[in-house]
Amino acid sequence: xxxxANYVLQGAGQVTPALVDRVLRxxxxxxxxxxxxxxxxxxxxxxxxxxxxxxxxxxxxxxYKELPYHAFAAAVFAITYAHRKxxxxxxxxxxxxxxxxxxxxxxxxxxLHEKPFAxxxxxxxxxxxxxxxxx
Numbered sequence: 001x002x003x004x005a006n007y008v009l010q011g012a013g014q015v016t017p018a019l020v021d022r023v024l025r026x027x028x029x030x031x032x033x034x035x036x037x038x039x040x041x042x043x044x045x046x047x048x049x050x051x052x053x054x055x056x057x058x059x060x061x062x063x064y065k066e067l068p069y070h071a072f073a074a075a076v077f078a079i080t081y082a083h084r085k086x087x088x089x090x091x092x093x094x095x096x097x098x099x100x101x102x103x104x105x106x107x108x109x110x111x112l113h114e115k116p117f118a119x120x121x122x123x124x125x126x127x128x129x130x131x132x133x134x135x
Contacts, residue, residue: 004108011077012070023076024060027053030083039099044133048106051131052079055120067120071113078109107133 023030034049052075058064059072082102110117110132121128 004104005112008074008077008105008108008112011081012073015073015076019080020056020060020076023056023080026083027057027079030079033083034079037099039103042099042103044131045099045103045106047131048110049079049082049102051117051121051126052106052109054124055117058120058124064120064123066123067116068113071109071116074109074113078106081105 031050031053034046034053037046037049039045055064055067056072056075056079059067082105114132117131118128120126121131
């Protein structure tokens with residue numbers, strides 16, 4: 001987990017306002033793409049990606065102002081990473097293993113920034129336990 005957490009922190013550090021603008025323009029299409037992910041080995045991935053996409057959208061548009069920037073940047077990195085087709089493990093790898101890295105990145109973001117994202121979830125009426133993997 002340490003290496004993935006460092007990778008997330010490095011990626012989040014590369015988030016710029018220009019990248020956020022590009023992500024916001026693409027977000028409607030990405031949300032549709034995320035909803036179509038078929039990865040039964042990672043049953044929470046779709047909900048987690050949709051949650052992070054909503055958080056990015058709400059913060060960038062000023063609808064939610066309490067999320068710290070480092071959590072926002074990590075969310076931008078995670079959804080950008082998940083959108084890429086060629087990443088550490090390409091998404092087309094058979095057996096849905098191509099989503100293992102996406103799931104790991106998303107989970108690392110949620111774990112690293114659990115408190116601010118739990119607060120966002122509560123403020124928006126999301127069930128945090130359904131977003132995370134808690135029963």
